[in-house]
Amino acid sequence: MTETDKQTEERIFDAATEVFIEKGMDGARMQDIADRAGINKALLHYYYRTKDHLFNAVYEMIAGQMFKKFGPVLDENLTLEQKIRFFLREHITFLQKNPKLPSFILNEIHRNPDRIRKLIQRIDINKLWNTLESQHREELKRYNITKENLPQFMTTIAGMSVFPFAAKPIIASIMEKMGYNFDDYIEHRKEYAADFIINAIIK
Amino acid sequence: MTETDKQTEERIFDAATEVFIEKGMDGARMQDIADRAGINKALLHYYYRTKDHLFNAVYEMIAGQMFKKFGPVLDENLTLEQKIRFFLREHITFLQKNPKLPSFILNEIHRNPDRIRKLIQRIDINKLWNTLESQHREELKRYNITKENLPQFMTTIAGMSVFPFAAKPIIASIMEKMGYNFDDYIEHRKEYAADFIINAIIK
DNA sequence: GTCTATAGAAGGATAGAC
DNA sequence: GTCTATCCTTCTATAGAC
Numbered sequence A, B: 001m002t003e004t005d006k007q008t009e010e011r012i013f014d015a016a017t018e019v020f021i022e023k024g025m026d027g028a029r030m031q032d033i034a035d036r037a038g039i040n041k042a043l044l045h046y047y048y049r050t051k052d053h054l055f056n057a058v059y060e061m062i063a064g065q066m067f068k069k070f071g072p073v074l075d076e077n078l079t080l081e082q083k084i085r086f087f088l089r090e091h092i093t094f095l096q097k098n099p100k101l102p103s104f105i106l107n108e109i110h111r112n113p114d115r116i117r118k119l120i121q122r123i124d125i126n127k128l129w130n131t132l133e134s135q136h137r138e139e140l141k142r143y144n145i146t147k148e149n150l151p152q153f154m155t156t157i158a159g160m161s162v163f164p165f166a167a168k169p170i171i172a173s174i175m176e177k178m179g180y181n182f183d184d185y186i187e188h189r190k191e192y193a194a195d196f197i198i199n200a201i202i203k
Numbered sequence C: 001g002t003c004t005a006t007a008g009a010a011g012g013a014t015a016g017a018c
Numbered sequence D: 001g002t003c004t005a006t007c008c009t010t011c012t013a014t015a016g017a018c
Helices: A008-027 A030-037 A041-047 A051-068 A080-097 A101-111 A113-121 A125-135 A137-142 A150-166 A168-178 A182-201 B008-027 B030-037 B041-047 B051-068 B080-097 B101-111 B113-121 B125-135 B137-142 B150-166 B168-178 B182-201
Strands: none
Touching: A008 A030, A008 A041, A008 A051, A008 A101, A008 B008, A008 B101, A030 A041, A051 A101, A051 A113, A080 A137, A080 A150, A080 A182, A101 A113, A101 A150, A101 B008, A101 B101, A101 B168, A113 B168, A125 A137, A125 B168, A150 A168, A150 A182, A150 B150, A150 B168, A150 B182, A168 A182, A168 B101, A168 B113, A168 B125, A168 B150, A182 B150, A182 B182, B008 B030, B008 B041, B008 B051, B008 B101, B030 B041, B051 B101, B051 B113, B080 B137, B080 B150, B080 B182, B101 B113, B101 B150, B125 B137, B150 B168, B150 B182, B168 B182
């Protein structure tokens, strides 16, 4: 399907996604979205009543995409170490293709914390922990991962993957100055991060 | 010195800092800044010609504050392990007092990457590496830290400290749901992060 | 230096023709 | 469904009195 074959609503949505990710809610302009979609401003309001509605639609789609990435880890029939390697490889690869998502998400959650709170309140965290615990009881004990320090561990893994993209302009400038390349750094990080974490938890 | 004793220019600057950190460049309103400073909009333009000038002044001050935190590590007469523990404790403590700086910085560097590039181009990274290398030759070798993988290592440490604050609304929601407390999680992280990193590099 | 009043531009939203 | 024209509010910035 080529760009011009797409239905108007979809073209608007895609254009809005680009602009909101690029500029954020406050910086985005309806005129800019209309231009990229190849239509006029009035049509935006015909399909999505207000800028706020349009933004919400885009935000929900993107947040959904992010959360979906965490799912397979609980399904796959792998050891805990394999799951950690699998997650980091998959997640960093996903962010390589969507490098601006971290700063978009991290910015908008601060502008409107309630939006993300409602999404999270729908998740049954106890059930997730019980699943993890039953699948990896021995390994969790051996690695000293408990329900109490799980947030420390999970945010460490998430930060390993997300932070380099969130701080990309800083890191890329430093790499440039050292004669290195940001893309190589990211590619290498899939393995580095996994090794680092495994090393840290193995006694 | 009480709030009312402060000179007007300083009151404007402080109010602007608050508002820009809270709302970002695009979301900030000159009226809001004037109200918090207890003066009227015209005075903002008298002291700082435009919104852009005012923002730049605030941004430079904050970026400077962040970079200053990295300095003492090269001066202190400590082992590498002690420096890692020292840095994480100090940096996380600094962010406890300024929890919104990470999202502010990480957001604005994407909106205007050139601003941070210019700051970084002024730093002599080779000299920093040479200093580090001469101070800790043995330890760096033992821990397998080279000039090539230094960016991986440094961004891992930085992410350990910064990411929890950048993702605070998400993490706090999850903690809340588990019956835990975000502030306790942060306090505990000073030690957890240091232990984790030391464990990872010690063979 | 500080204020009131207002200019001037931009942006979100709607009316109404086709 | 799509367009042009336009309303109306918001916001930055300036003019001019004190």
